Amino acid sequence: MTAPAAVEALPRGALARRVGHRAGDWLPALVVFVAGLAAWQWVFSPLAGKFLLPRPSAISKSLWDNHHVLLSAGWFTFKEALGGFVIGSLLAVAVALVLARWRRLGEALMPYAIAVNAVPIIAFAPITNAWFGVLNPHSKWAIAGVLCFFPVLVNTLRGLTSVRPEAIELMRSYAASELDVFRRVRIPAALPFLFTGLRVATVLAMIGAIVGDYFGGSTLALGVQIENSITLFDFPFGWAAIVVASAFGIAFYVAVVLVERLSLRGTPSTSD
Amino acid sequence: MSVVELKGVGKRFERGGTVALDGIDLTIEPGEFVSLIGPSGCGKSTLLRIIGDLVAPTAGTVTVNGKTAHQARLDRDYGIVFQHAVLYDWRTVAKNIALPLEMLGWSRAKRAARISEMVDLVELAGFEHHHPWQLSGGMQQRVSIARALSFSPALLLMDEPFGALDEMTRERLNMELLRIWQETGSTIVFVTHSISEAVFLSTRVVVMSPRPGRISELIDIDLPQPRGSATREDPHFFELVTAVRESLARGGAARAVEQDLA
Ligand SMILES: Nc1ncnc2c1ncn2[C@@H]1O[C@H](COP(=O)(O)OP(=O)(O)OP(=O)(O)O)[C@@H](O)[C@H]1O
Ligand SMILES: [Mg+2]
Numbered sequence: 001m002t003a004p005a006a007v008e009a010l011p012r013g014a015l016a017r018r019v020g021h022r023a024g025d026w027l028p029a030l031v032v033f034v035a036g037l038a039a040w041q042w043v044f045s046p047l048a049g050k051f052l053l054p055r056p057s058a059i060s061k062s063l064w065d066n067h068h069v070l071l072s073a074g075w076f077t078f079k080e081a082l083g084g085f086v087i088g089s090l091l092a093v094a095v096a097l098v099l100a101r102w103r104r105l106g107e108a109l110m111p112y113a114i115a116v117n118a119v120p121i122i123a124f125a126p127i128t129n130a131w132f133g134v135l136n137p138h139s140k141w142a143i144a145g146v147l148c149f150f151p152v153l154v155n156t157l158r159g160l161t162s163v164r165p166e167a168i169e170l171m172r173s174y175a176a177s178e179l180d181v182f183r184r185v186r187i188p189a190a191l192p193f194l195f196t197g198l199r200v201a202t203v204l205a206m207i208g209a210i211v212g213d214y215f216g217g218s219t220l221a222l223g224v225q226i227e228n229s230i231t232l233f234d235f236p237f238g239w240a241a242i243v244v245a246s247a248f249g250i251a252f253y254v255a256v257v258l259v260e261r262l263s264l265r266g267t268p269s270t271s272d
Numbered sequence: 273m274s275v276v277e278l279k280g281v282g283k284r285f286e287r288g289g290t291v292a293l294d295g296i297d298l299t300i301e302p303g304e305f306v307s308l309i310g311p312s313g314c315g316k317s318t319l320l321r322i323i324g325d326l327v328a329p330t331a332g333t334v335t336v337n338g339k340t341a342h343q344a345r346l347d348r349d350y351g352i353v354f355q356h357a358v359l360y361d362w363r364t365v366a367k368n369i370a371l372p373l374e375m376l377g378w379s380r381a382k383r384a385a386r387i388s389e390m391v392d393l394v395e396l397a398g399f400e401h402h403h404p405w406q407l408s409g410g411m412q413q414r415v416s417i418a419r420a421l422s423f424s425p426a427l428l429l430m431d432e433p434f435g436a437l438d439e440m441t442r443e444r445l446n447m448e449l450l451r452i453w454q455e456t457g458s459t460i461v462f463v464t465h466s467i468s469e470a471v472f473l474s475t476r477v478v479v480m481s482p483r484p485g486r487i488s489e490l491i492d493i494d495l496p497q498p499r500g501s502a503t504r505e506d507p508h509f510f511e512l513v514t515a516v517r518e519s520l521a522r523g524g525a526a527r528a529v530e531q532d533l534a
Contacts, residue, residue: 169354172326173326173350173351185360
């Protein structure tokens with residue numbers, strides 16, 4: 001009768017220790033964060049001038065006072081980013097499948113995809129604005145989508161084509177069709193690579209949407225609000241908007257990581 | 273009708289220009305247990321792949337069950353175990369074993385029954401829901417053996433299937449393989465580096481020599497069936513082991529002489 005209690009007591013102690021351990025892991029990062037904020041508040045801001053580099057306290061006040069406007073603007077811009085992310089990633093996966101199936105085509109086009117991947121595509125933002133109209137969300141979808149397309153394409157194609165030859169030979173020994181090889185081997189093998197591309201794409205999509213806004217867009221958009229606040233010298237508001245943009249960006253990234261964890265439960269890289 | 277018929281088979285790899293095989297003539301009859309033995313790089317794995325139509329020969333003809341090797345592959349006439357366990361990381365042990373059964377369109381219930389049979393056979397009960405990377409190398413190889421046996425192919429191509437296993441497991445799986453072979457009347461082509469394993473299991477041992485890969489001798493293993501612990505104590509067993517060892521040495525010696533002349 002006493003045994004269960006004893007058995008229970010041990011894991012509880014272990015759990016407490018583990019939580020304590022986790023807190024211990026986080027402590028250095030937390031100290032750096034607080035120290036950084038303090039330095040900003042009392043050293044850097046006074047040095048740079050409170051006007052050009054607002055103090056964290058001023059930024060948080062602006063954030064609090066305008067949280068309604070900022071959150072709805074953040075949501076607006078996030079939707080622009082999400083639209084581009086979905087379109088760009090879907091297209092990239094489709095193209096990767098075609099290039100993996102017809103390798104000759106892939107070998108002919110890949111050098112260009114990799115080259116374009118190194119081009120600062122964001123420079124095209126004014127052009128997509130001109131094509132679709134600054135107020136049309138499609139202009140932001142276009143620039144965010146193009147930004148997402150290349151990393152997703154390059155990573156997915158690498159995943160689809162880097163399967164061990166024996167893994168394909170085994171399928172061939174079962175007289176598997178090309179479709180079966182893709183469905184049962186290449187696509188599952190490519191998923192971790194795809195998610196690597198998608199994670200990069202979340203960041204690029206947010207950059208695409210916000211920079212697209214800088215070149216003109218709806219006043220409801222976060223990028224436009226940042227632009228306007230800086231023009232009006234309302235720096236605390238501009239910084240608060242940047243904090244909101246970062247929060248949406250991080251949430252977007254974390255959401256993709258969570259989907260990745262869920263769908264890759266069976267692979268060594270994500271569970272231990 | 274022979275199960276495997278190789279006539280003048282050669283293979284030259286374009287990349288590296290290696291002549292992996294040259295002038296291979298070999299006929300394997302139904303119910304035979306043929307072992308291929310020879311030094312590393314003499315083309316054993318390549319020969320298995322050619323029989324399985326996974327690699328095309330650059331010379332000669334390959335007939336499997338009276339058809340082209342290609343047709344035999346499309347008819348799923350053989351099961352193969354590769355030298356290194358080829359398992360799909362995203363599939364559990366059970367699902368890896370079930371893969372050929374899925375391809376053959378077996379029902380879920382039939383698959384489940386066969387999986388548990390196979391898992392018991394290779395002593396992996398309790399590991400059905402593990403992923404390959406959670407298993408040791410020997411366990412992984414046992415999964416790929418179970419997968420090859422799962423759909424009871426009449427021809428089994430096995431490339432050093434027991435190489436990664438400990439002596440005890442190896443001897444037990446030797447016995448299991450012989451039991452399955454006798455019960456199903458299947459034909460087995462088996463690659464091994466172990467002379468005693470080759471003699472113990474086979475009805476015929478094919479001794480190969482390297483550069484280029486050639487068959488240097490065919491040795492009939494006329495030990496009584498069924499094989500068992502008594503086989504390993506049979507004086508004739510030791511004679512045959514010696515015969516294979518000497519044949520391998522001659523293959524090596526002949527090559528050394530050729531190299532001296534060159
Ligand atoms: N895909 C390939 N491309 C080029 N050369 C190859 C390829 N596969 C095998 N070879 C060459 O063919 C020869 C025979 O290789 P193979 O794998 O058949 O040998 P093996 O007898 O199975 O050796 P081991 O006992 O080490 O497994 C080797 O010289 C190897 O370098
Ligand atoms: Mg080999």
